Amino acid sequence: MALPPRVFFSLHETSARWGCNIADIAGWAEIGKFRILTGISPVRCGDEIVSGKVVLSPMELLPLFRRCGTGPTEGNIRRIQPAGQDHWLLITDPAGGIPVTIADMLILAEEVHAFEDEHDMVRRIATGPGVSSPYDWDGMNVALIQRIHDSGLPATQSELVAEMQDWFDERSDGTKIPDSRSIRRRITPVWKALRREET
Known part of the structure; x- marks a missing residue:
């Protein structure tokens, strides 16, 4: 748990x-x-x-x-x-x-x-090499890129956050799932950048 x-x-x-x-x-x-x-x-x-x-x-x-x-x-x-x-x-x-x-x-x-x-x-929170985390953020980033490349963006950011939570769930048997706020902080810059490009 x-x-x-x-x-x-x-x-x-x-x-x-x-x-x-x-x-x-x-x-x-x-x-x-x-x-x-x-x-x-x-x-x-x-x-x-x-x-x-x-x-x-x-x-x-x-x-x-x-x-x-x-x-x-x-x-x-x-x-x-x-x-x-x-x-x-x-x-x-x-x-x-x-x-x-x-x-x-x-x-x-x-x-x-x-x-x-x-x-x-988002960018000021410590991440990257040398910072320990129980979550596979690099793997999530790859899954995020694949999802957007293959299917585009969903209608809402909340849907994308939920999909990434499901991605963590599938790879950890539900034992290593970050909370939605942590995922949202990492997705928000990508979401905002791509939404600006669409307008």
Whole structure:
């Protein structure tokens, strides 16, 4: 059985994936492109006890995101946003807030993928020699070329994605099938280029 898609990316993983600085990630999070999360033990925020997944404010941890790399790796947070809520809470106990490290900061995988889709970042995601993958992307590319050469493009990109998922299924007995979003990211540049040629 194939593992389900991953749920989180760390800031370091996201930085490597996008080829950017952690300062850039903090900036994009600050303007609402995605959220930076962490997990905390129970703390008191006035009359409320909060624990588990919370949202962090990058501007309140700014020294951690220095572009020059000279900042600390741990900071104190005094304000948090509980998951699923849109308001911020001040931590009242412990009075000085709680420590958080860059290594423990995460971004939801669905928000990473949505950002990549919005900014057409297919070419920046690490692929090629030296990058390990459980999927036969080179084989899929050959199958994709053969399909388009023999039959042209289907009516929708979703149909093409589904056909490539079927291709993986047939060659791995259903054990190594990438999710549709991963296939779509690799097909999208080809789809867009060929659609432009048809118009």
